[in-house]
Amino acid sequence: MSIDLIKSVYYEFLSYFVPTKQKYKIKGYCNKCGQCCREISAVGMKNEKDLKIMQFFFPWYRYFYITRINDNGEIFLSCKKLNKKGECTIYKFRPLLCRNYPKKYISFNTKMPDGCGFTIESKNFKDYL
Numbered sequence: 001m002s003i004d005l006i007k008s009v010y011y012e013f014l015s016y017f018v019p020t021k022q023k024y025k026i027k028g029y030c031n032k033c034g035q036c037c038r039e040i041s042a043v044g045m046k047n048e049k050d051l052k053i054m055q056f057f058f059p060w061y062r063y064f065y066i067t068r069i070n071d072n073g074e075i076f077l078s079c080k081k082l083n084k085k086g087e088c089t090i091y092k093f094r095p096l097l098c099r100n101y102p103k104k105y106i107s108f109n110t111k112m113p114d115g116c117g118f119t120i121e122s123k124n125f126k127d128y129l
């Protein structure tokens with residue numbers, strides 16, 4: 001198991017129990033495009049074996065499968081529970097991971113999926129330098 005994957009397991013675990021220092025505000029609305037379920041960035045995972053390890057620790061990762069690997073070797077996932085209209089077929093029973101997405105505030109600066117109705121507002125002075 002790589003260090004990146006160990007960190008992923010660790011941070012995924014923490015995300016359910018430990019509030020993080022939050023400095024980036026998420027603004028906007030959900031336009032129900034489904035892109036966040038279609039193109040999930042799998043930080044720390046590099047291949048099928050890594051995904052299987054995540055599925056072992058977090059069973060709801062069994063909904064996900066690998067769709068592509070980018071030039072940096074990062075993998076992207078899609079969800080089997082998304083239908084062709086971009087709707088979640090298990091909406092009432094979707095995992096906490098999905099219920100919490102996107103959070104109102106997050107601790108790191110990132111990018112929302114293409115076409116997403118939400119944007120990230122940077123509140124950190126260093127981001128303007």
Ligand code: SF4
Nearest residue numbers: 030031034036116117
């Ligand atoms: S990508 Fe953004 S707008 Fe589209 S479904 Fe997900 S949260 Fe909603």
Ligand code: SF4
Nearest residue numbers: 037079081082088098
């Ligand atoms: S379970 Fe539903 S909300 Fe969660 S990623 Fe899959 S389709 Fe999206």
